[in-house]
Amino acid sequence: MARGQGPTVRRRRLAGELRRLREAAELTIDEVGEKLECSASKISRIETGHVGVTPRDVRDMLELYGLVGDEREALVQLAREARKRGWWHAYNEVFTGTFVGLEADASSLRAYQALLVPGLLQTERYARTVIRALRPDADEAELKRRVAARMARQELLTDPSPPEYWAVIDEAVLHRRVGGCEVMAEQVSRLVEVAALPHVTLQVVPFGAGAHPGMEGPFLILGFPEQADPDVVYVDSTSSGLYLEMPDDVRRYTLMFDHLRATALKPDDSVELIAESAARLGAEQAK
DSSP: OOOSSSHHHHHHHHHHHHHHHHHHHHHHHHHHHHHTOHHHHHHHHHTTTTOOHHHHHHHHHHHHOOOOOOHHHHOOOOOOOOSSOOOGGGOOOOOOOOHHHHHHHHHEEEEESSOOGGGGOOOOOHHHHHHHHOOOTTOOOHHHHHHHHHHGGGGGGSSOOEEEEEEEEEEHHHSSSSOOOOHOOOOOHHHHHHHTTTTTEEEEEEEEGGGGGGOOOEEEEEEEETTTTTOOEEEESOOEEEEEEEHHHHHHHHHHHHHHHHHHHHHHHHHHHHHHHHHHHHHHOOO
């Protein structure tokens, strides 16, 4: 699938168009709800992309906003396409937000992680150890399901049309013994392998860099191929995530990422450091 053609991005695009057309028609959310005999909260959730919208509802809204002809039919068709199910719906008990749908459709991913290997680069055993630590109350079935979901996400990097992936990690990621020496040796070797892919760039912020912009916490900037789909910043946490779409927020995190890239070792030097760490762990494992 071409970048930017998935249902999550289409729903987001449709939501933005519906909001823009309502404002152009000089109608409030309350007025729209009253005229369409539904709650204002439903209109609000549609415009923020938090819920899907049926083609019939879209047609009613567009008629109210005065849009006719081919433009209206194009947006109704967009509503149909936005209701399709992506592969991640098979893991709907794991992926409860829109993050994976956006990730699957992005043309560029710029990630920063301070403590853990980014999810798209984790080995199965590393991922299992991390998920177990973050969810100590999870039973074996849930654990297996979450690991399988994370492995399924990683197919994005071997897609025929993969996104450009640029990850900056703190050197602490290489030293934190997640799962012990054997698991870490496998994981760090995996980083070296992935860094060889033409669409992947890895950098390491060394301990010697001191204070840096990423100390606030991990984040991901998702970029999309269409101008109608502006970049999104996803700020991660153990229980949920925060989506930032306002231009000022996106600019701030983009600047942070640029500073992190400048602070980090160059890509070749970073891979050399990662390879040295892999060799060291391999030597320890052999003892």
